[in-house]
Amino acid sequence: MEQFGYENSQPNLDAVFAALADPTRRAILSRLADGQASVNEIAAPFEISQPAVSKHLKVLERAGLIERDIEEQRRPARLKAETMTAAVSWLEEFRKFWGTSFDQLDDVLTQMKIEPKEPDNE
Amino acid sequence: MSDLPEYILDREFDAPRDMVWRAWTDPELLSRWYGPGVETVIHKFDLKPGGVWLNEMKWGENSMLSKMVFKDVTPPEQIVWDHYSSTDSEWNSIKNPKMPDWPAVLLTTVTFEEAGAKTRVRLSQIPVDATDAEKACFAQMMEGMSKGWGSGYAILDEMFAEMQVK
Numbered sequence A: 001m002e003q004f005g006y007e008n009s010q011p012n013l014d015a016v017f018a019a020l021a022d023p024t025r026r027a028i029l030s031r032l033a034d035g036q037a038s039v040n041e042i043a044a045p046f047e048i049s050q051p052a053v054s055k056h057l058k059v060l061e062r063a064g065l066i067e068r069d070i071e072e073q074r075r076p077a078r079l080k081a082e083t084m085t086a087a088v089s090w091l092e093e094f095r096k097f098w099g100t101s102f103d104q105l106d107d108v109l110t111q112m113k114i115e116p117k118e119p120d121n122e
Numbered sequence B: 001m002s003d004l005p006e007y008i009l010d011r012e013f014d015a016p017r018d019m020v021w022r023a024w025t026d027p028e029l030l031s032r033w034y035g036p037g038v039e040t041v042i043h044k045f046d047l048k049p050g051g052v053w054l055n056e057m058k059w060g061e062n063s064m065l066s067k068m069v070f071k072d073v074t075p076p077e078q079i080v081w082d083h084y085s086s087t088d089s090e091w092n093s094i095k096n097p098k099m100p101d102w103p104a105v106l107l108t109t110v111t112f113e114e115a116g117a118k119t120r121v122r123l124s125q126i127p128v129d130a131t132d133a134e135k136a137c138f139a140q141m142m143e144g145m146s147k148g149w150g151s152g153y154a155i156l157d158e159m160f161a162e163m164q165v166k
Helices: A013-020 A023-033 A039-043 A050-062 A081-114 B017-025 B027-033 B132-146 B150-165
Strands: A066-068 A077-079 B007-013 B039-045 B052-059 B062-074 B078-084 B105-115 B118-127
Touching: A013 A023, A013 A050, A013 A081, A013 B132, A023 A039, A023 A050, A023 A077, A039 A050, A050 A066, A050 A077, A081 B007, A081 B017, A081 B027, A081 B132, B007 B132, B017 B027, B017 B105, B017 B118, B027 B039, B118 B132
Parallel strands: none
Antiparallel strands: A066 A077, B007 B118, B039 B052, B052 B062, B062 B078, B078 B105, B105 B118
């Protein structure tokens, strides 16, 4: 069951969220979701230079959102799923905190209408 | 930075305002719904300006403590508190272990507005005395929520689909 909880040994979520706050970097991640790609291949659909793409890749790499192959000459970048999952689940936890609590409040209010004064203490 | 990032959640409840107010301010009722899918234990609940609400959420072997200090209590319209989202076992505010730049204190305002037989509730949270890094962290989270970072999910979905093909 999913819980509102904190696990240890997490990636640095501050860096992850800072990296994700940029639309170009999110687009690069989307591109990489289709599979690994070189800087050339990533730069192609964007109206930005390769050095600019390289800079974005560095930010993403530092945040742990991607990793790059050092063996191959073209150094293809690929997405690191774990980091992405950690960031998305943190967002989800925050959203869930009040959202789910309010769903539960709905249930409590329904119970209160049935048993108007002294609620049953289970 | 003049305009602070704000989290707002609006919700209408199908119950009269007095009842909704009671569900928020009677600790026995509050502990039944506060906290998603966890067991909530309210250690102290002193509903007046300066009074505290000491809260524990338990799940499995885990426990998470938080502290709320009430600033304004106007029945049945509004409650305002400083929300310390993580504390140690002595109820002293601590940094969030997972996200060091998460604001330690969020000014939380809950308003209750009558809408016929129903009640409109608005929850708002704003970082208090936050550093620029904390404000930025909160702002990025809020941006992520409003844009859904749907992209976040979309990217994961695509990726998992891709991984299954291979």
